[in-house]
Amino acid sequence: QVQLQESGPGLVKPSETLSLTCTVSGGSISNYYWSWIRQSPGKGLEWIAYIYYSGSTNYNPSLKSRVTILVDTSKNQFSLKLSSVTAADTAVYYCARGDYVWGTGTNFDRWGQGTLVTVSS
């Protein structure tokens, strides 16, 4: 059973960079899309970005200028960096596995438990 686990600081100062890592266990990181999704009371569920195991990426245009997503297949991990954070970036951040179904796109079939990141000085 594939499991995902987020890790990283729970508190980030305004204007700094949020950094999170997702560790995938119980299965290979190959052949799937790996996403970051966040959830805040004000904006609901918001997809941030995905990376394919090969390294190709896709970003939400609303965040693209501030986001970097990377994969490390040797460690079965992928990571998120979100720069110049503000209070509006306070949210629960989830990592998720994207399963591409031909003709119907990618669904998110495995999720991490989520980690709350608060942006505050």
Place this chain on the structure above:
Amino acid sequence: DIQMTQSPSSLSASVGDRVTITCRASQNINNCLNWYHQKPGKAPELLIFAASSLQSGVPSRFSGSGSGTDFTLTISSLQPEDFATYYCQQSCSSPPTFGQGTKVEI
């Protein structure tokens, strides 16, 4: 971005009730529609993908239908563990987008 609108925003139901939640897309998404539920403090879980395909391990009381812009999630007989918030998500166009959620309460 494709906007996803769910209705109702919340509903009250009893164990054994048949429950229907609707999701409308702002443009045609064929059958690129997925449903999730989320319990408090937990991550969302995939229930239905491709509008009507049941995810492995999900009870058969859950079903999905629809195509184009209008979709429905039905719970045929509500169980205590089904009290949660339900979300639809379109997967046809990037960025993938979610509905605002429907909270199913006792």
